[in-house]
Each structure stands twice: as C-alpha cells, then as structure tokens.
Amino acid sequence: MIERLPLDEQLAALRSVLSRNETLLDVLERSAELDLPGWYVTAGCLFQTVWNTVTGRTPTHGIKDYDLFYFDDRDLSWEAEDRVIRAAEQVFGDVPAEVEVRNEARVHLWYEQKFGVACAPHTSTEAAIDSFAATTCCLGVRLGSDGRWRVYAPHGLSDVFGLVVRPNPLLAPRAVYEAKAARWRQQWPELTVLDWPTTA
Template sequence: MIGRLPLDEQLGALREVLSRNDVLVEVLARAATLDLPRWYLTAGCLFQTVWNVVTGRPPTHGIKDYDVFYFDDGDLSWEAEDRAIQAGREVFADLPAEVEIRNEARVHLWYEEKFGVPCPPYASTEAAIDSFAATTCCLGVRLERDGRWRVYAPHGLSDVFNLVVRPNPVLAPRAVYEAKAARWREQWPELSVLEWPGSSGVVAGPGD
C-alpha cells in the first residue's frame, strides 16, 4: 500500500496520482502564471483525486471546485482580493471546473460570521492549511518557476492514501468536521472517519 511507503516514495506517488487529474494539472499550470504570493492549490481537489484513483473512480469524481489560496497581508481590502479573483476567472474561464481564489490573510475578517467561532489572523498560507477541519485535508501543492512541485503536507500523506479522515480540532467546530465527513462518505463510502475527540472514539468505516 502506498500509505505504508517511506515519505519520499509517497511524494513521488502523490505526483503520479494527481497527474491523472488533467483538470488539476491545468489549474496548477495556469495558477502559476498569476504571480499570486505564496500560493497553493489545496483542499478537496487534492485528497479527493487521491481517493478517486485509489478506489478506481474517475480522477475528477465528486470534486466540486479547485481552491487556490494565496497570502497577501499588504492589502486586506476586498477590492484587492477581488482583482485576483477576476484575473483568475479570465485565466481559468475555459476549464470544466470552478476555481476559487482566496487571500488567506483576510480570513479572520469573515470567518466568525460564517462558522460561529473567531479565527486569529493567519501568518501564512501554510498556517491556513494547518487549520482545516480534518488533518487529511491539510495538503497544498504549487508549481514552482522551475517546474518543480512544492508539496506542503504537515501531517504526512499516509491518511490520504489509506482513506482515513482524521479530525483536526484547532479551529473549525465539531459540526463542520462532521458535516464534511458525512458529505465525503456519501461520495466515497470506503472512507474510515475518525470520531471527534471526546466522543465515542469509534471509527466509522465502510459499511457502517
């Protein structure tokens, strides 16, 4: 199993697997032309592509959008973020997918209103990725100028390849994690979903 390989071999496997998603590869290439500061393609489009390949589904199955995060704390106005969003709409216009661009330096300005808990200002794009509701989601990839893939995976890749969804109780509330996990298991019933800390501790796995 890929999830039991040494990390360097898992990184090679990650690139090979993600490269099967033609839309993802094209988003990476086009995002690199936008010159967004400290950007990553992140979240569902990455780990869901892995889930699809591991379970024999089409690489784009169940992926609702492609999230591009960047970090610019020099201008926290909505107008500056919107300029990046509009530039992205032009670059990604002909792709058969929705690409969402967000400045993670601004998240603290709207997070509490949307999710009901305050969010301290992030210090980097990586810090934003660190706060996803599940550690399995904490993954980012970008294409460097020399063509190399830069991968940020603070919790490693084993859970991603092993179809394990593990809670990350650092910011998002339990309800957000459980709602996401339930939605994912509808699309990928093979997932093993670990319970939120302090609950029963039972693993919800395939067939449960």
C-alpha cells in the first residue's frame, strides 16, 4: 500500500503514476516552456490521475481540466491575466483537454463574489494551493529548468494514495467542499469522504 510507504518512496511512486497520464506530461512540459512566475500544474489532474491508477481506471478518467496556476502581483488587472491566458491558448491549443490558466495573485479580487466568503490576498502560488477545499487537493507539480520535478504537497501524499478526501476549512466554505466531494464520489465511488468538522 503506497500510502504507508516512507515519503521519499511515495514521491517516487507519485512521479511514476503521474507519468502514465500522457496529457499531463505534455501540459507539464509546455508549462515549463511558458515559464510563468511561481507556476504549478495543480489540483484535480494530479490527484485524480492517482485515483485512476489506484482503482485500475485509465489515467485520464473523469479529469475535467488541467489547472496551471502562477503568481504575478506586479499587475493585478484582468487585462494582464488575460494576456497570459491568450498566450497560453497558443501553447496549449492542440492539447486534447482544457488547460485553465489563472494568476493566483488576483484571487482575492473575485473570490468573495463567487464563493460568498472573503479571501485575503495570497502571497504565493503555494499559499493558494494551501487554501483548496480539501487537503487532498493541495498538490502541485512543476518542472525545473533542469527537468527535475518539484512537488508541493503540504499535507503529504498518504491521503491521495489512500483515496481519502479530507476537508480543509482554511478558506473554502463547507458547501464548496461537500459539492466537490459529492461529484468526485460519483466518478470514484471507492473514495472515503470525511465530514466537514463541526464546532462546539
């Protein structure tokens, strides 16, 4: 059981598993060419590739899109982010999946309107990843200039390999977590979904 291996072995297993998703590898390589500041490919395309492999499904089963996050607080206008998105469309135009590019320095400008709770400005892409609705989602991978993988996993990898969805009540409201978890369980019924914590 990979979730019980030492962390260094889990990291090796993660790279091996993710490498089975050829679309993901392509997105990683093209993202490295874009070289956006603080970039990571993150969230569902990573942990869902693991879920698919662990449960014997095809690597791309149920993956809605591929998230490419970066952090650039030099210009917080929508126009600046849109220029990056349009440049990325040229880079990813023939990838057989949607690649969603977002500047995490701008999240606080729209988060409350979309989710109903205020979001303090993020200080890095890593800080944005920290705030995902489930700790299982808190995962990012990027390629260094030397081709080495950089993995950001603030909550480790055991839950990812163990098919455990654990709430992360740092920012996202309970309803967001429960909606995501319900959608995931339809695609991966093997998941163990933990309840949102209650306060006394």
